[in-house]
Structures are given as C-alpha cells and as structure tokens.
Amino acid sequence: MVHDTFDHTSQLRLLEKRFGVPVPNLSAWRRSVTGDMTSTFNFAVPPDGSAPFLDHPALKAVPQQVQCVPDTVATLAKVTPPYRVPFPQLMPTQETTPARGIPSGPC
Structure with missing residues (x-):
C-alpha cells in the first residue's frame, strides 16, 4: 500500500526517474508535493x-451467480416503469429575471 500523493505529472516523473528522460516543465513545488510512482513498484524483484x-x-460460486444475472435484469424490467419521453421535446430556455452585474476588473 502506498500513501504518497500522485497527480497527472507523476507518470512523467516515473519516466524521468526510471528511464532518465528529462521533464523540464515541472516546477520545484510540484516535485516536492507529488510522488514519482517508483514507490508503487518493486524493480528489484523480477515479475512472476x-x-x-x-x-x-x-x-466456485461465480458460474451460479452469472446464471442469476439475466433473471435479475428481467425482473427489474418488469417492475420498473418505462421512462416517458416528454412531448414535444424542447430545449430548456434561459431565465429572463433581472440580475445584478458581476464586478470585474480592478474597479
């Protein structure tokens, strides 16, 4: 179990550390906060x-459970009423109530 913090750049850091591919566009802050995923692998032991x-x-019970699935789906189809599509189908409209302007800029 690994307790490090990983994000989308951790894969890049793994490639950098494992294969020596430089990743220059990662900040020092990101390198200090997130891991490089090498702690999730044991490279010292070859794979089995x-x-x-x-x-x-x-x-052993899995084949019996698989046989139950079609019956469950059929039962739910009988119990659950079909969804009624509204007629006529219209796109939702934007509300036209007055609203305050949102301040923007340095003012």
Whole structure:
C-alpha cells in the first residue's frame, strides 16, 4: 500500500526517474508535493510469470451467480416503469429575471 500523493505529472516523473528522460516543465513545488510512482513498484524483484492460483472456494460460486444475472435484469424490467419521453421535446430556455452585474476588473 502506498500513501504518497500522485497527480497527472507523476507518470512523467516515473519516466524521468526510471528511464532518465528529462521533464523540464515541472516546477520545484510540484516535485516536492507529488510522488514519482517508483514507490508503487518493486524493480528489484523480477515479475512472476506463472499463472495465478484460481482454485479458491469463493470462485466456485461465480458460474451460479452469472446464471442469476439475466433473471435479475428481467425482473427489474418488469417492475420498473418505462421512462416517458416528454412531448414535444424542447430545449430548456434561459431565465429572463433581472440580475445584478458581476464586478470585474480592478474597479
């Protein structure tokens, strides 16, 4: 589990740290606040290419649960009334009530 703060620039920082690709457009503040995602990976251990162990008791019930899904959808379709499309279909209109102007600029 990782408790670092990441944002959209963390992927760039990961590429920078892992592969040496410079990312000059990141500020010092952003570098100090967000992580570079290297803490989420363990590069010291090679990846395990073996097939995952899927013989778990909870997974044996999955085929039975899949059979229930169509029945549930059919039941909901019978219980839920269809959406009534309003007629005639019109675009919403802008309100025309008077309003105060919003101050803008240095004034």
